[in-house]
Structures are given as C-alpha cells and as structure tokens.
Amino acid sequence: MLDWNIIIHYFPFLLKGALLTLQIAILSLVLGLAFGLGAALCKLTRNPFLRWPAIFYVWLVRSTPLLVQLFIIYFGFPQMGIDLGPFWSGVLGLALNVGAYNAETIRGGIVSVPAGQTEGARSLGMSGALTMRRIILPQALRIIIPPLGNNFIILIKDTSLVSTITLVELTLTAQRFIGSTYKPFEMYLMAAALYAVMTSTASLLLSWLEKRTRNEAR
Amino acid sequence: MESQAQSSTNTPMLKIDNLHKSFGKLAVLNGVNLEVEQSQVLVIIGPSGSGKSTLLRCVNHLEAPTDGEIYLEGQLINDKNKNHQAFEKHINHVRCKMGMVFQQFNLFPHMTVLENVMEAPVHVLKKEKSIARDIARSLLDKVGLLEKTEAYPLMLSGGQQQRVAIARALAMEPNVMLFDEVTSALDPELVGDVLRVMEDLARDGMTMLVVTHEMGFAEKVGDRVIFMADGVVVEDAPPKEMFSNPKEIRTKQFLAEILQ
Numbered sequence A: 001m002l003d004w005n006i007i008i009h010y011f012p013f014l015l016k017g018a019l020l021t022l023q024i025a026i027l028s029l030v031l032g033l034a035f036g037l038g039a040a041l042c043k044l045t046r047n048p049f050l051r052w053p054a055i056f057y058v059w060l061v062r063s064t065p066l067l068v069q070l071f072i073i074y075f076g077f078p079q080m081g082i083d084l085g086p087f088w089s090g091v092l093g094l095a096l097n098v099g100a101y102n103a104e105t106i107r108g109g110i111v112s113v114p115a116g117q118t119e120g121a122r123s124l125g126m127s128g129a130l131t132m133r134r135i136i137l138p139q140a141l142r143i144i145i146p147p148l149g150n151n152f153i154i155l156i157k158d159t160s161l162v163s164t165i166t167l168v169e170l171t172l173t174a175q176r177f178i179g180s181t182y183k184p185f186e187m188y189l190m191a192a193a194l195y196a197v198m199t200s201t202a203s204l205l206l207s208w209l210e211k212r213t214r215n216e217a218r
Numbered sequence B: 001m002e003s004q005a006q007s008s009t010n011t012p013m014l015k016i017d018n019l020h021k022s023f024g025k026l027a028v029l030n031g032v033n034l035e036v037e038q039s040q041v042l043v044i045i046g047p048s049g050s051g052k053s054t055l056l057r058c059v060n061h062l063e064a065p066t067d068g069e070i071y072l073e074g075q076l077i078n079d080k081n082k083n084h085q086a087f088e089k090h091i092n093h094v095r096c097k098m099g100m101v102f103q104q105f106n107l108f109p110h111m112t113v114l115e116n117v118m119e120a121p122v123h124v125l126k127k128e129k130s131i132a133r134d135i136a137r138s139l140l141d142k143v144g145l146l147e148k149t150e151a152y153p154l155m156l157s158g159g160q161q162q163r164v165a166i167a168r169a170l171a172m173e174p175n176v177m178l179f180d181e182v183t184s185a186l187d188p189e190l191v192g193d194v195l196r197v198m199e200d201l202a203r204d205g206m207t208m209l210v211v212t213h214e215m216g217f218a219e220k221v222g223d224r225v226i227f228m229a230d231g232v233v234v235e236d237a238p239p240k241e242m243f244s245n246p247k248e249i250r251t252k253q254f255l256a257e258i259l260q
Ligand SMILES: Nc1ncnc2c1ncn2[C@@H]1O[C@H](COP(=O)(O)OP(=O)(O)O)[C@@H](O)[C@H]1O
Pocket: B023, B026, B028, B046, B047, B048, B049, B050, B051, B052, B053, B054, B055
C-alpha cells in the first residue's frame, strides 16, 4: 500500500521541483518559439546564407536524441570555453530542440496560406515583411497553434531529461528522496501526478487560445 | 516640336514595349506592345491560356518580365539597374499607383471589410487611422456596401466580396486599375453589381485594363478592345469595330465561338 505519510511529508519538496520544471519549460517555450519562427522564415527565403544554416539546424536536431544534445551543451561546450552551467545548458538544449520542431510546424502553417493572400497584399504596395507580419502570420497562426501546443506539451515532459545534467527539477528531486526513504513508487507517482497537472493545464490553456483565435478570425 | 511631343501631357499612362515572358521553356508573352492613354478603358479578350493574366501580372510585377519594358507615366517599372533593395522599394511605390482586382478576390479573411480597405492606406501610405477610415467608408458607400463595414469577407456573397476588393484597391488612390476576369467566379445574378461599379469608375475617368468575357461591358464601357492569342496582340480596335467587323481571321473565329 502507499505510504501516505511519506507523500504528505515530501509533497512540498516535489512541488518546489515542479516549479523549477515549469520555469525551465516556460523559458524554453519562449526561446523555442523565437528559434522556430527564425528558422522557419530563414528556410522560406531564397537567400542561401540563411536557408542552408536553417535547414542544417532543423536536420541536426531532428536526427539526434535530445539527451545527446543536452550532453553536448552541458559537458561538451565547456571544452570549447563555453560554460553555461546546468540551468542555461538545460534551457538552451530544450529550446533548440523544440525550436527545430516548431520551425517545421510554423513553416507548414505559412505555406498553407493561399498564394493569393500574398499577391493581394503585394499588389497594394505592401512590402514582403509587412505582408508576412500583417497578412500571412495571423492566418498561419490559426493553423499553427494546435500542433505548436502539442510541441509544448512534449517539451514539458522532455524537461525531465535535464535531471541528467544535475538540474534539481521535478524528476531529480523525486530521485534524490528515494535514497533516504526507499519509497520509489510514492516518489515517482507524485512526480507523475505533478507532470500530469502541468501538461493538462497547458492543454486547457491551449484549447482556450485555439477557440479564441478561431472566433476572432472566423 | 520634338520636345513638346515628349512633354508629360503626351506621355501615355502605360506603355508596354516588346514584352516577353516565359515560364521555363514555355513562352507565354511573345512581344506585346501597347499604349494606354490616361482615362482610357482597355478591354483585353482572348482564349484561355493566351497570356492575358500574365500580361496584367507583369504590369504590376507580380511576375517579372523576361524581356521588354513597361512604363507607368513614363517611369520604367521593371528597372534592372536597381539592386534588390532599391528595386523592392521602387516596385512597392509603383504598386501604390496601380490597383489590381483578382478573379478570386483575395480579401484578407482575418480582417473586417473596413479593415481590409484601411490596411494598405494605414500601413503603407501611413495615413492617420481616422482619415483612412473616412476614405474607406466613403469608398464602401460608393460600391454600395456601407452597411457591411463590420462584416468579415467570408460572410459576404462573391459579388459583395469583389466590390470590397475594388474599394480596397481604390483606397490607395491609384492612377491605373487592373481587372483580371473579376466577374468570372461570380453567380450570374451578382455580375451586374460589380460591372456597374466598374462602369462608374470608368465614367469618373479611371484608366483601366480589363480582362473579361463580358462582351456587353466591353462594348458599352471600353474605349478600345485588344484581342490576344499566343502571347501577342492580334487585333486592336474600338469595340464597335472589333465586334462588328473584325479584321483578323483568328479574331473572327474567337468571337464566333463566344457569341455562339
Ligand atoms: N506561374 C506559372 N508557371 C508556369 N506556367 C504559367 C504560370 N502562369 C501562367 N502559366 C501558363 O501561361 C499560359 C498563359 O496563362 P495566363 O496568362 O493565365 O492566360 P489567360 O489569362 O489568358 O488564360 C498558360 O499556359 C499557363 O499555364
């Protein structure tokens, strides 16, 4: 049977770990959106100096495991004189990772807006950048939000991997208390419950956002 | 006398000189020469695939001509001497003076009718919002859609959408309007309203290039009709002459077909 005393006693500590997980997830989300939008726009330009690095970045991230990417940043980069520490290594690794998946999602959304929209805007004298910002992206957003939300939910779960680079977030917090309590079942169940709360809340927020953009743009 | 002939009053609104356009190996325009005077309504007819849309799209550079020159009020549009950035600026400026209306309307579905019409005046011409709104409302009034300002495009009929598209183009106060089969996607009973708006525009002195299959409109509103086939202008005549007494055999065949 579950040891409820252990659960009640250790829950606040795990909650603290969950707060760090949330912090890492939100920072990675924001950075990952910037990376994703940047890479998507670069992939869509004709300029080879922007296009090819973006293509390479997306390919590299999607063809290697996140865990190895984190190890390269945390253990490998210091060898090149770049020591970001566990927190920023974790955030950067997760952001670069989700950014590559976001790039494909955003690019897909942009190209799915009919060419006539660009032509209509350009024929009015709107520049390429203005057309993208005012006409294409707002319409692409409606298509992008659901899969982007999916990427974000995966990101929340993927944050558990930064426990391997000494970041005492939710998973590592749970792990640490197992040594002294010998209660792995209770600890991991609590961790799982807290992950579920975070992903489900994110999910609810997203469907609300989805509904709002749909109503706005009919 | 020579210098007088070049003075601005005699410069045609639009001059197209030996225009060629190919898509890869497919040659679509094969040397189009054309002059359109200010306030003239030029109707362009011809079989499907003859290059009518490509001609209009080259005029406002939605397609880059392969060869030849296009001048708007004496100013070269497809200026190859400019670098990329300078050309972008130049072409946006040129497009501000040319309105285009498309077969599929191409209205912005995420904006209301009023926002559609205000968008370019506010963000391209940097007009005050209140001024742009007044202009937009008066144009929507002109096309008979003042009561639809807050509607979204997809809530309107095709004919209404097309009239919004015309108002949107007019909001830039263009010198030339390009119409590419603007009634072809409409239910027959909605065509009249759109043609009436275009007729009003012609009466107000707008210079217009109109690709259409509406021969009644061509005859009533057009100053000139050109017949295009295989990427060249085959015949160029006033509407009455074109329809009652075409000279070229290909024109005769085409007219016989579409007039049954
Ligand atoms: N972007 C394009 N790429 C390749 N071929 C094109 C393109 N646009 C038009 N064409 C071809 O050019 C020819 C002329 O087209 P178009 O100018 O649309 O004719 P029209 O408007 O007279 O029907 C057609 O054969 C068409 O398939």
